[in-house]
Amino acid sequence: MNHITLDLYDLVLASVLVIFNGCLSFYLQLRLERQLLIATLRMIVQLTLIGFVLKTLFALSSPLWTGLMVLLMVLFAGREIIARQERRLAGLWLYGLGTGCMLLATTVVTLFALTTQIQPDPWYDPRYALPVLGMILGNIMSGISLGLYSLLNGAARERSAIEAQLMLGATRWQATLPVTREALRNALMPIINTMAATGIVSFPGMMTGQILAGADPMEAVKYQMLILFLIAGGTALGSVSAVVGGIYRLTDTRHRLRLERLTNR
Amino acid sequence: MLTVDHLSRSILQPVSFSLADGECLAVQGPSGSGKSLLLRAIADLDPHEGTISLDGVACHTIPAPQWRLQVMYLPAEAGWWEDRVDAHFPDWEAACFWVEALQLPTSIRSAAIRTLSTGERQRLALARALVRSPRVLMLDEPTSGLDRTSVSIVESLLLQLLQNGTSLLWVTHDPAQAQRIAQRCLHVQNGHVLETTLRTSVIS
Numbered sequence: 001m002n003h004i005t006l007d008l009y010d011l012v013l014a015s016v017l018v019i020f021n022g023c024l025s026f027y028l029q030l031r032l033e034r035q036l037l038i039a040t041l042r043m044i045v046q047l048t049l050i051g052f053v054l055k056t057l058f059a060l061s062s063p064l065w066t067g068l069m070v071l072l073m074v075l076f077a078g079r080e081i082i083a084r085q086e087r088r089l090a091g092l093w094l095y096g097l098g099t100g101c102m103l104l105a106t107t108v109v110t111l112f113a114l115t116t117q118i119q120p121d122p123w124y125d126p127r128y129a130l131p132v133l134g135m136i137l138g139n140i141m142s143g144i145s146l147g148l149y150s151l152l153n154g155a156a157r158e159r160s161a162i163e164a165q166l167m168l169g170a171t172r173w174q175a176t177l178p179v180t181r182e183a184l185r186n187a188l189m190p191i192i193n194t195m196a197a198t199g200i201v202s203f204p205g206m207m208t209g210q211i212l213a214g215a216d217p218m219e220a221v222k223y224q225m226l227i228l229f230l231i232a233g234g235t236a237l238g239s240v241s242a243v244v245g246g247i248y249r250l251t252d253t254r255h256r257l258r259l260e261r262l263t264n265r
Numbered sequence: 266m267l268t269v270d271h272l273s274r275s276i277l278q279p280v281s282f283s284l285a286d287g288e289c290l291a292v293q294g295p296s297g298s299g300k301s302l303l304l305r306a307i308a309d310l311d312p313h314e315g316t317i318s319l320d321g322v323a324c325h326t327i328p329a330p331q332w333r334l335q336v337m338y339l340p341a342e343a344g345w346w347e348d349r350v351d352a353h354f355p356d357w358e359a360a361c362f363w364v365e366a367l368q369l370p371t372s373i374r375s376a377a378i379r380t381l382s383t384g385e386r387q388r389l390a391l392a393r394a395l396v397r398s399p400r401v402l403m404l405d406e407p408t409s410g411l412d413r414t415s416v417s418i419v420e421s422l423l424l425q426l427l428q429n430g431t432s433l434l435w436v437t438h439d440p441a442q443a444q445r446i447a448q449r450c451l452h453v454q455n456g457h458v459l460e461t462t463l464r465t466s467v468i469s
Contacts, residue, residue: 160344167308168397169334178346255329256310 003213057126066126074103077141084145087152097245105238106137109230143235144242147187151246154179172251187239267401272315280458289433291443294453300436304403308338337399341406343390345378363392383410403434
């Protein structure tokens with residue numbers, strides 16, 4: 001593959017646009033200069049670091065180091081799920097549930113792709129494993145986050161409706177079915193919208209990257225389809241397990257709604 | 266017979282009493298004293314200490330949904346989980362008997378819950394409970410939003426149920442209503458539950 005490499009001068013030139021952004025904020029008194037500066041610096045430092053880390057990991061090609069990197073990514077993503085919630089499950093439940101379900105769904109789907117479709121040699125080759133996992137992880141994180149947000153808010157809002165069903169002899173799973181359905185719809189909607197709009201409204205990042213790197217567009221499209229299928233499956237697996245786990249925690253074995261286990265942010 | 270033995274939870278102090286088949290026990294006391302907590306605990310909707318049993322079968326020995334079908338709690342403001350009225354009934358044809366008995370038109374079937382008045386919703390919630398034939402019915406101010414005519418309709422229907430062996434625990438703020446429907450009275454104050462005679466309770 002032949003591709004055009006960028007040098008420092010190219011990046012400095014492009015960064016003029018961010019400086020323009022800052023000037024705009026200053027003149028319009030948007031008071032975004034400080035946040036913009038911090039965000040830009042974070043972006044530069046984080047991406048440079050991850051560039052070095054990936055380069056080292058690719059060179060090492062070690063299952064242990066690749067696994068540790070995956071774990072680190074999942075742990076950070078777990079924190080992100082918590083940060084997006086208005087209501088939380090008391091204790092470590094929310095973090096544990098979000099991170100656990102994300103780890104489960106991401107691992108299952110990534111292993112499936114690496115061992116049956118992409119098949120790199122060795123199967124854990126970080127050059128393939130990490131980018132694929134990163135893309136899947138980000139989307140599963142969003143799905144779980146939206147699903148739990150909807151479930152926790154829905155359970156608090158629909159308390160009387162859920163308890164009305166429990167009082168009439170419904171099980172906890174029957175009584176929470178309306179909020180479960182709503183939570184899963186909210187979790188899965190973004191990937192459905194993405195699939196419907198991709199290729200017309202937007203060019204997905206990975207496909208664009210491959211084309212820029214000199215790949216044949218049809219090959220890039222095939223990779224993109226594969227990734228979207230994996231994301232759709234992973235999001236479903238992750239959000240269903242997180243929502244079911246959430247209901248398990250919000251109720252008890254005597255089929256009672258236990259909203260005292262929910263805390264406000 | 267419903268037997269409550271040393272039942273307690275958070276602010277509710279241990280209480281013991283029994284309720285025979287076809288008997289009505291009025292529950293009285295100021296707002297916030299713990300009346301609803303007592304009824305919720307008996308329906309096993311909240312964690313509690315002590316034992317509740319129906320005909321000797323303890324609540325914790327049978328699945329909670331099965332318990333709540335026999336010992337049913339109807340709160341002052343019932344919840345609704347669907348938009349249409351009939352979606353809340355397992356069998357609308359069977360429900361029609363109770364809907365008509367409570368002087369509601371059967372055409373209410375397709376109405377949206379949000380368009381109904383407080384009184385209509387209250388009577389529908391009662392029909393929704395009655396269609397499931399509970400052995401013990403715990404009513405939290407079932408007539409608070411009703412006009413005088415509707416109150417007497419509900420009262421006479423529930424008196425018929427009592428004659429057929431259904432037991433009632435009836436929260437009411439109206440001493441005259443307690444006199445009309447109940448044989449005994451539980452007085453709840455600051456989480457303490459005392460069994461009093463109806464007349465004493467009315468006087469106090």
